[in-house]
Amino acid sequence: MCCHFPLFLLSFLLSLAPNGWCQKEDVCSKSIINSCNDCVRSGPYCAWCQQLNFTKAGEQESARCETQAKLMERGCAEEEIIYPVSVQQIDKDKSLSNSFNMQEPVQLSPQMISLKLRPGLPTTFRVSFKRVQGYPVDLYYLMDLSFSMRDDLENVKELGQDLFSALNKITEHAQIGFGAFVDKTVLPYTNTNKNKLQKPCDENYQCQATFGYRHVLSMTPRSDEFKKVVTEQSISGNLDSPEGSLDAMMQAAVCGNKIGWRNSSTRLLVLATDDGFHMAGDGKLAGILEPNDEQCHMTNNLYSKSNQMDYPSVGQLAMQLEENNIQPIFAVTKDVENMYKQLSKMIPKSEVGVLSHDSKNVVQLIESAYNRLSSKVTLTHDNLPVNVRVVYTPRCEHARQEGNNKGVCDNVRVGHEISFDVTVTADTCMENKSFSIRPLGIKDTLTVRLSTNCECQCQNPTASEHPHCMSKGRIRCGICSCSQGFVGQFCECSIGNKEEHTLRASCQRESGIECENRGDCVCGRCQCHTTASGSSYHGDFCQCDDEHCEKFQNKLCGGNGKCNCGTCECYPGFDGSACQCTVSEEGCRTPNNTICYGRGNCKCNRCECKDGYQRPHCQTCLGCPDPCQTKLNCIECLGFDLGPLKKNCSVVCRESILHEMVDQFTISSKQCQQKDMEGCWIKFKLDQLVGEDRYKAEILKQRDCPEPPSILAIIGGSIASVALIGILLLLLIKLLIYMKDLKEFRKFENEKKKSKWAKADNPLFQNATTTVTNPTFTGE
Structure with missing residues (x-):
């Protein structure tokens, strides 16, 4: 960058120095240029030369559209250059108030400003802010009355006077209100037994009926009234731990008339609880599907839609708190502190303080939180028009920025004036737009009226038929606007010219199509048609449009x-x-500080590798041939003066093999062992270097060549092989014969087992007819 000036000086410097100290950075990106208005709308640095005879015959009038420096280089006089600039005008600027009085105090200045911007060029103005001494404070104390908060309620009943005393230190115009909440009175949040709804606590405790959110006391400046109303409160109860905090906060924010918020006051909403909170979507557990509508639904000081409408989302609540200038203070117990700190990050202008176990420190907590909130001034905007950007630059001792849409000054003392530089940029042409700038939590606003300067204010000759246009047209911003029946750069052609065929030939490219069927050939030049979206084709042959980019x-x-x-x-x-x-090369940088190891290009912070090399850094190659084989011929000639490359080795292998020692980063190494053309083994080491197909070689000078074969051993081996094959064939034949005999024998055995003998009696055998027994035979 050649300039280091603050942004708020940019518009002023450009108006003073047309050429600009940074003119070499100015670029006019031309697209469709048919007039001066088209030119100034095409880019913030585009200017138009209205000088007559600036373009040559046949030259496109778009040549009149360039940066101021280039136009002057081509010979355009400075006074003939049309370059609209941004203009700002303060419409309302009341002085900042020093202290609060009964009239409306002024803490932000100015209150209204009109900007007429050149699209693309930033314009900066200054906004001042001063905290008013004694500015009114409205504090709404919203308390969790679930059973676990019974000790805290007893202490709060005694804190009314202390709260007012703390507020009176800040301002004489303090008011305080009170509200209470538990949760929706439906299952599973609350026991819906009829007796339990009326008395959700044990018999030992005085307990009120269950409820969602109840507004108890509207804003009042009387401490005795606050103490009386709070003393009448009693504890209640529910089932689950999370409470209906967001329901209660939403109603307290949107029901301003019932709560009693004043228009000119610092609005504080103190949420005192010891548990977490239900949020949007939790209502489905009870069959409640209707989303929260962010409207006030209070009947007899009770939230009437508690059981019909879901809890609000954190985003809905944050938007309503910001819109109503309410600054929440979460007074919570230690065990839920982290939860509410996360919630506070999503809600602008909020603070979290830790309650003691019985809430005795709530006054000090509120006082400290208020001091932090009021001393932090955050400037932001709302209802920003499309294609408009706003950047805040705080001018204070403790300045910081939160993104691009907020400027923050911390530790701002009462009565101390601070300022912010507000830079507004419009990217497109627009008319009668507006948006508001304001400090968060403060009513004061700055209304910014916005329009753009997209029209050329040219000094046109009054003559309707100017000699420059062959007396057949008038001058508009340096170019001819021809009368009916005439066309051409200088109105030199009439419709029906006899040389029309010659003119039409100049409207054709190699395709032979006149103006690419996207325009009309008029007097030898293409007049392009309008696209479907309303823009125009452009180019000498209407070959271009600006709608089909990626x-x-x-x-x-x-x-x-x-x-x-x-x-x-x-x-x-x-x-x-x-x-x-x-644009960045960090994602493509390798450990040796090269880009993609020299094997690809860095685009979009990623390596686009050449064929075969793999992301992320093109270090490895898939499908690439083995370098041990591809580099063998070079190794042979370099190391041993052998091989097919022997004659031109130094030329062929010079780029891919670095034989001598070089001091370069090694990506990877590989040990190789290959046979050369003589059948000898060569051992060498290849170190892969940065780049494509580049290696450093270390060659072992000794080759391992095999001994020549023995003729006797070959002949003897052949005879032995033939004899062995013959023996094996004989054994195979013997085996087949044995298997056949074994099969026949088993067949015989099976048939033998199946044979049977006849069992009939011998017909020749006859039993004895007479049997004689020896009477003296005893059988012994």
Whole structure:
């Protein structure tokens, strides 16, 4: 960058120095240029030359559109250059108040400003703020009355006077109100037994019926009234631990008339609880599906839609608190402190304090939280028009920025004036837009009326038929506007010219199509048609349009570039086919500080590797041939003066093999063992270097060549092999014969087992007819 001036000086410097100290950075990205208005709308640095005879015959009038420096280089006089600038005007600027009185105090200045911006050019103005001494404070004490808060309630009943005393130290105009909440009176949040609804606590405790949120006391300046109402309160109860805190806070925010919030006051909402909170979606547990509508539903000081409407989301609550200038203070116990700190991060202008176990320190907690809130001034905006950007630069001792939409000054003392530089940029042309700038939690606002300067204020000759236009047209911003029946750069052609065929030939490219069927050939030049979306084709032959570039996140060129003839022209600092990424090489840088190891290009902070090399850094190659084989011929000639490359080794192998020792980063190493053309084994080491196909070689000078074969051993081995094969064949034949005999024998055995003998009696045998027994035979 050649400039280091603050942003708020940019518009002033440009108006004083047309050429600009940073003119070399100014770029006019032209697209469709048919007039001066088209020119100034195409880019913030585009200027128009209205000088007559600035363009040559046949030259496109878009040549009149360039940066101021380039136009003057081409010979355009400075007074003939049209360059609209941004203009600002303060419409309302009341002085800042020193202290509060019964009239409306002024803490923000100015109160209204009108801006007429040149699209793309930032304009800066200053906003001042001063905390008013004695500014009124409205404090609404919203207390959890579930059973676990019974000890805290007893202490709060005695704190009314102390709270007022603390507030009176801040201002004489303090008011305080009181509200209470438990949870929705439906299952599973509350026991819906009829007796339990009326008395949810044990018999030992005085307990009131269950409820969701109840507004108890509207804003009052009387401490005795606060003490009386709070003393009448009693504890209640429910089933689950999370409470209906967000329901109660939403009603306290949107029911301003019932709560009694004053228009000119610092609004504090103190939430005292010892448990977490239900949020949007939890209502489904009880069959409650209707989303919270962010409206006031109070009947007889009770939230009437508690059981019909879901809890609000954190986003809904944050929006309503901000819109109603309410600053919440979460007075919670230690065990839920982290939960509410996370909630506080999502709700602007909120603080978290830790209660003691019985809430005795609540007054000191509120006082400390108020001091932190009031001493922190956060400037932001709402209802910002589309294509408008706002950046805040705080001018204070303790300044910081929160993103691009907030400026913060911390530790701002009462009566001390601070300021913010507000830089507004409009990216497109617009008319009669407005938005508001205000400090969070403060009623004072600055209304910004916004329009753009997209029209050329040219000094046109009054003559309706100017000699420059062949007396057939008038001058508008340096170019001819021809009368009916005449066309051409200088109105030199009439419709029906006899040389029309010659003129039409100049409207054709190689395709032979006149103006690519996207325009009309008029006097030898293409007058392009309008596209379906309302823009125009452009180019000498209407070959270009600016609607068919690649999109990113549903934005043409990602919103970070301009579409020109189908190609994205990225703004400085962006890259990619759709300008989708920032320019950076950190993701492509390797440990040896090279880019993609020299094997690819860095695009969109990622390596685009050459064929075969793999992401992320193109270190490895898939499908690439083995270098041990591909480099063998070079190793042979370099190390042993052998091989097919012997004659031109130094030329062929010079780039891919670095034989001598070199001091370069080694990516990987590989040990190789290959046979050369003589059948000898060669051992060598290849170190892969940065770049594509580059190696450093270390060659072992000794080759391992095999001994020549023995003839006797070959002949003897052949005879032995033949004999062995013959023996094996004989054994195979013997085995087959044996298997056949064994099969026949088993068949015989099976048939033998199946044979049977006859069992009939011998017909020749006859039993004895007479039997004689010896009477003296005893059988012994």
